[in-house]
Amino acid sequence: MSQYPFKEIEEKWQNFWKINECHKINFDNSKNKFYNLVMFSYPSGDKLHTGHWYNYGPADTYARFKKMQGYNVFQPQGFDSFGLPAENYAIKHNVHPAESTNNNISKMREQLYKIGAMYDWSQEIITSKPEYYKWTQWLFLKLYENNLAYQKEALVNWDPVDQTVLANEQVLSDGTSERSGAKVIQKPLKQWFFKITKYANELLNFDGVDWPKKTISMQKNWIGKSIGALIEFKVADYNYQIEVFTTRPDTIFGVTYIVLAPEHKFIKSLKINSKKINNYIDDSLSKNELQRMDLNKNKTGIFTGSYAINPVNGKKIPIWIADYVLISYGSGAIMGVPGHDDRDYQFAKKYNLAIDYVVSGKKDNKINEPFYGEGYCINSSFLNGLDTERAKNKIIEWLESNKIGKKKVNFRLRDWLISRQRYWGTPIPIVYDPNGNKHIIPEKYLPWKLPDDVEYKPKGTSPLGSSKELIKRTENIFGKGWRPEIDTMDTFVCSSWYFLRYINSSIKNYPFDGNRLNWLPVDQYIGGAEHATMHLLYSRFITKSLRDMGFLNFDEPFLNLYHQGTITKDGAKMSKSRGNTVSPDEFVIKYGSDTFRAFLMFMGPFDEGGDWNDKGITGIHRFLNKIWRLIHLPNTSKEPTREDLRVLHLTIKVVTEDLSLKKFNTAISRCMEFVNYFSGRNNFYNNFKSSFLKIIAPLVPHLAEELWQYLGNNKSIFEESLPKYENIYLDVEEIKYVVQVNGKLRGEFIVDKSTKRDEILSLAKENSNVKRFLNGKSIIKEVLIPNKLVNLVVL
Known part of the structure; x- marks a missing residue:
């Protein structure tokens, strides 16, 4: 048979793996364990697209490679099924979210089967199932009990299209919603938060993990640690001190004005009758933080009419209000040093404010233009001549001895806002007594289920508030007049701990089995870089908090992180919300799963991706047929030539090294060279056939299994070890x-x-x-x- 009959073969081996439970893990044996995890799917569309395949196929190739290296590989799969994407899909199709989500999961599961991946389906998780979100609610309760979950009123990012609150991480730099594209507005609401800021300092430590440098940098920048001083400026004619945080206390002699955030509490104590000032404040508060922080926008401000006193020289300096100062960072006030900060300089020039120079690049050097680096203090009294670092220490000592300031560490990171005014999410396990006091729902009532009698389409208020069943349930358990919390949790809460549940999903009575902790943390995590400051950061926080509660015995969730590239269509990322996806199904039907997997891996480096073009898939299909014909050649008893041996051992060496580095495209290229070298012969060495099938098995698993059996082997090829190359055959001029x-x-x-x-x-x-x-x-x-x-x- 000259053509590879992929349809029959792929169905045959997928059934074989399923019936024989080839991929099911015995959690009692954690020796040589390797937990290989790929980010799970959102069932926010009815099918997986090629972008999903690009993640899952190569990730499975890596898992199979590790298995043939002798590791005990666990690779689970599941569905991140709560949240806005799935709910919006249901609304669009006028179907209840539970129905549409379950239908989509069924279709996606069928597609995932056809990949032929070594998923342990016995550990599948679906985050919208009560048996899963019971433990998401348990997690909330544990955080609440440990003062890591709290409620407060805050100005929040409100999406007017999706009718819900967004975390800062979900707002794009242009002030629009990451999901709907709507212009985000600010709205005061009582919200639930997780206190991720408690771990800000520890989250900056990446010791012991192998993560992309860019991702580490993104998290560190998002956390934004800065060391400086908190300084008190008295307000002239008021019994009030404004606290200012600065990273450059050495420049205090150059302060010529103070700028307050529009929300600053001092502004409320001012008797402002100016309509102009009030309008400026109202306009500022209508913008979100990202809009206000935009470095490219024109800086605006307005003078309050009041003055502060510089504590080191007694100078009166004007107090301004500006939208670029945020109440959520530092103290909500900054000291303007236009001689040594570009933003302050632009502001001072625009509003004709004084500019003093107090730092020079050279010792004892006078300057008459802005200088933005570190140097030596000038025009600074007792700091004169000191370099920046010594001047910082000296002024902090002076401030502390005079009780008007102190050393301070600050973070840009804000607490994680987790409540959403939508239906399709995990209910927050909190109830309120008739006096409005909060109470946790005892664990015996978990899962606290989502009600069905809800008008789930967004109206600007939480849909659970319309449920008669939920109110009745609450009163039956807690008493008349008690009311349930009607917000639901952000879907990122569900995914912040799912990797922990995979190894415990069959356990009903508790979330984690201490005997299975040896399978954690995740050894290899594969997923998109777009999650750097959300999911990946949240998972680290949850891991560290559960560790401190005594439930876990490790510090980091993912030891090794790898970001696959993005498959684009006409230059834009494939996305169900954009409607520019390419279905893999037609290619799997026409060419087979192995061909499609190999084609995606051959497109280019796995961490780069590229724009979709299917022109090369027939070439890959021909390559697989060449393998089929090569292995079907009659065996020869001839001794291989030295060059034949060199080609074999070089192929083993290169492919092994490439697969270990996830360089799938070059591994396939080397296999092509091997096949081309030996093609056209009338016979082939039997031991070469075996070695080549083992090395190519992770790349084309169905084909390798079939040809391995053709050679007379009874067991799966994935029970075999990878062949070893011998240097003696490589050392040839x-x-x-x-x-x-x-x-x-x-x-x-x-x-x-x-x-x-x-x-x-x-x-x-x-x-x-x-x-x-x-x-x-x-x-x-x-x-x-x-x-x-x-x-x-x-x-």
Whole structure:
């Protein structure tokens, strides 16, 4: 049979793996464990698209590679099924979210089966199922009991289209919603938060993990640690001190004005009758934080009419209000030092404020223009001549001794806002007594289920508030007049701990089995870089908080993190919300799962991705058929040549190294070279067949299983170990020859430097690519340029 019958073979081996539970893990044995995890899917559409396949196929190839290295590999799969994407899909199709989500999961699960991945489906999790979100609610209660969950009123990011609150991380730099694209507005609401800021300092530590440098940098920048001083400025004619945080206390002699956030509490104590000032404040509060922090926008401000006193020199300095100062960072007030900060300089020039110079790049050097670096203090009294670092320490000592300031560490990171005014999410396990006091729902009542009698379409208020069943349930358990919390949790809460539940999903009475902790943390996590400051940060916080509660015995959730590239369509990321997805199903039906997997891996480096183009898939399909024919060649009893051995062992070496680095495209390229080298022969070495199938098995699992069985083996090829290469066959002085036919390049081959002329010419003519151009023609001249080229002249 010359053609690979992929349909029958792939169905056969998928059934074999399922019936024989080949991928089911015995959690009692954690020896040599390897937890390989890929970010799970949102069932916010009815099918997986090619972007999903690009993540799941290569990730499974890596899992199979680790298994053949001798690791005990656990690779689970599940569905991140709560949240806005799934709910919006249901609204769009006028179906209840539970119904549409379950239907979508069924279709996606069927697609995932066809990948042929080694998923342990016995540990599947679905975050919208009560048996899962029971433990999400348990997690909330534990955080609440440990003062890591709290409620407060705050100005929040409100999405007017999705009718819900967004975390800062879900608002784009242009002030629009990441999901709906709507312009986000500010709205005061009582909200639930997780106190992630308690772990801000520890979250900056990445010791013991292998993560992309860019992701680490993104998290560190998001956390935004800064060390400086908190300084008190008295307000002239008021019994009031404004606290200012600064990272450059050494420049205090250069302060010429103070700027307050529009929300600053001092502003409320001012008797402002100016309509202009009030309008400026109202306009500022209508913007979200990202809009206000935008470095490219024009800085605006307004003078309050009041003055502060610089504590080191007694100068009166004007107090301004500006929208670029945030109440959520530092103290909500900054000191303007226009001589040594570009933003302050631009503000001072715009509003004609004084500019003093107090730092010079050279000692005892006078300057008359802005200087933004570190240097030496000038015009600064007792700080004169000190370098920046010593001046900082000196002024902090002075401030502390005079009780008007102190050293301070500050963070940009804000607490995690987790409440949402939507239906399709985990209910928050809190109830309120008739006096409005909060009470936790005891664990015996978990899961606190989502009610069904809800108008779930967004109206600007929490849909659970319309449920009669939920109110009745609350009063039956807690008493008349008691009311339930009607917000639900952000879907990122569900995904912040799902990797923990995978190894415990069959356990009903508690979230974690201490005997299974040896399977944690995750050894390899694969997913998109877009989650750097959300899911990946939240999972680290949850892991550390559960560790401190005594439930976990490790510090980090994911030891190794890898970001796959993005598959785009016409330059834009494939997304169900954009409607620009490409379905993998038609390609799997036409060419098979192995062909589609190999094609995606061959597109380019796994961490780069690329724009979708299916033109090369037929070439990959031909390659798999070449493998099929090569393994079906009759066996030969001849001894392999040294060059044959070199090609085999070089292939083993290169593919093993490439797979370990997830360089799937170059691994496939090397396998192609192997097949091309041996194609065109009448027979083939049996031991070469076995070695090659083992090395290519992670890349094309169905094909490898079938051909392994064809060679007379009864067990799965994935019970085998990867072959080892031997350096003795690689240490050969080699020459690469290119072959021309009538002066045009038609092929190339590598030989030992000691190879004789006649054998070189013979190899040139036997090259599979060259032979096509020799068929039916006569060679009238053979030209050999030693160590370089063979040219065959034909008629």
